[in-house]
Amino acid sequence: MIHVAIIGAGAISSAHINSYLQFHEQCKIVAICDIYPEKAKNLAERFHLDVEIYEHYEKVVNDSTIDLVSVCTPPYTHAEIAIKLLHSNKHVLVEKPMASSLEECDAMNTAAKKTGNILSIVSQNRFLSPMMKLKAILDSKLMGPIVHTQVDSYWWRGFSYYDLWWRGTWEKEGGGPTLNHAVHHIDIFQWMNGMPKEITAIMSNAAHENAEVEDISIAIGKYDDGSLVQITSSVIHHGEEQQLIFQGKNARVSVPWKVKASKSKQNGFPEDDLEIERKIQALYLEQENLKHEGHPGQIHDVLQAVQGKKEVLVDGIQGRRTLELITAIYQSASLGKTVKLPLTADSPFYSREGLLKYATHFYEKTTSIDNFTDNTITTGGKYE
Known part of the structure; x- marks a missing residue:
């Protein structure tokens, strides 16, 4: 059984949780982490998950029972989190975009190559x-x-x-x-x-x-x-x-x-x-x-790779x-x-x-709020 953690309890995390739950015979979600622990708790309750709630991603890094981590945090945090997870002998699925810079992408790919752990970048389409x-x-x-x-x-x-x-x-x-x-x-x-x-x-x-x-x-x-x-x-x-x-x-x-x-x-x-x-x-x-499309399709791809059955379709080289x-x-x-x-x-x-x-700086950011009360998202075209 592959033990999974989710870092980041924002809107996109639900797509990851829904996808992992479709493969309950292969994996189990054991932890959710967010800098706002109440968001993580609410997410766990919403999906009826009995999981550890962590406030800092270092707790996930140090949890030796975890095999695979979905990183669903803002882009500027991806490199730091992914590199530490890879070096703690965990496989990592990072939400798009891969990182904030090519320099960070190169560091992430170096960590994946050095550790031999899987680094995959979400490209669900x-x-x-x-x-x-x-x-x-x-x-x-x-x-x-x-x-x-x-x-x-x-x-x-x-x-x-x-x-x-x-x-x-x-x-x-x-x-x-x-x-x-x-x-x-x-x-x-x-x-x-x-x-x-x-x-x-x-x-x-x-x-x-x-x-x-x-x-x-x-x-x-x-x-x-x-x-x-x-x-x-x-x-x-x-x-x-x-x-x-x-x-x-x-x-x-x-x-x-x-x-x-x-x-x-x-x-x-x-x-x-x-x-x-x-x-x-x-x-x-x-x-x-x-058979499986979108996030479930990519998560199935990653789970197969963790089990040694194939290479991931979207690795860090593709993400870069x-x-x-x-x-x-x-x-x-x-x-x-x-x-x-x-x-x-x-x-x-x-x-x-x-x-x-x-980079061209167009305007000053005028408002900054911690969270929206409505966390629903839409995903655009269906391509049919």
């Missing part, structure tokens, strides 16, 4: 049937080489969203929607199509004057073969209509699912290529739906790549220059100190 099916289509190469990708990470958050004490600051949240919302779609994009070689970006704060960070960014990435990607990260889009569109030389596919293919007439104008469309559609329909792309967007938008990838320790945004020094 990879564990959705539409995403896995789309990945299979791209891997088939039926579309031909990708020439353009469109990533629309559209979310909407009200003005009060940034009233929570750790949100809306570069120091504690580490950024706005580019880091904390679009991380899902940026992760899926780089997993499916690899990393571009350069990024040019702009960002703004158009509707949240109570936050230092951006509420929208738009980035263009370029590959060595000349193909382009455009990435929009936003919390100002009503309707939250999220999508990823891949344009290949032969066809176009996307989530939500759609396939369209064109071939050229003698004069260069398009006509439908129904043969390619049928082949791609048939392959898509051949793909089975996942996603943050590298996000960091490049912030660096380009803040300094007004195209950024070449990969980013190294020479990058002005490699460290948290560099981010705090150079």
Whole structure:
């Protein structure tokens, strides 16, 4: 039986608890930790859990009965907590984003490699049937080489969203929607199509004057073969209509699912290529739906890895790549220059100190509250 602890009793912790409870034959939640112990107690009562309640994560570090820990705390705390857990012989699942800087990611990956313990980064949208099916289509190469990708990470958050004490600051949240919302779609994009070689970006704060960070960014990435990607990260889009569109030389596919293919007439104008469309559609329909999706899917993946049955799909190396792309967007938008990838320790945004020094500071945070009375969250698009 795998003994599990949850560090951080905020809104996302419920998704972890619900997921672990689905695999009660493999694991048992034995501890919940939060700097506000009442939140941890309320969470335990809500799920009828008989667990230890800890106020400081060091208690979890020192609890030798714990095998696996979900870290659900604000991003700026991830590295310190994860590294200590790894060195205390625990496996670690860290909520997105992986950390506040590439320097912290590198330290986390070094700890995982040195200890041999599992470090996985939450990317629950990879564990959705539409995403896995789309990945299979791209891997088939039926579309031909990708020439353009469109990533629309559209979310909407009200003005009060940034009233929570750790949100809306570069120091504690580490950024706005580019880091904390679009991380899902940026992760899926780089997993499916690899990393571009350069990024040019702009960002703004158009509707949240109570936050230092951006509420929208738009980035263009370029590959060595000349193909382009455009990435929009936003919390100002009503309707939250999220999508990823891949344009290949032969066809176009996307989530939500759609396939369209064109071939050229003698004069260069398009006509439908129904043969390619049928082949791609048939392959898509051949793909089975996942048994476990979202957070349950990723937690099942981690539990299987802890038992030695597989490698995790999303390790710290994958988590770093996603943050590298996000960091490049912030660096380009803040300094007004195209950024070449990969980013190294020479990058002005490699460290948290560099981010705090150079990132564009839009407004002063005007309100800081400890907790919301309503802790419910919504998760945007369903991709069907």
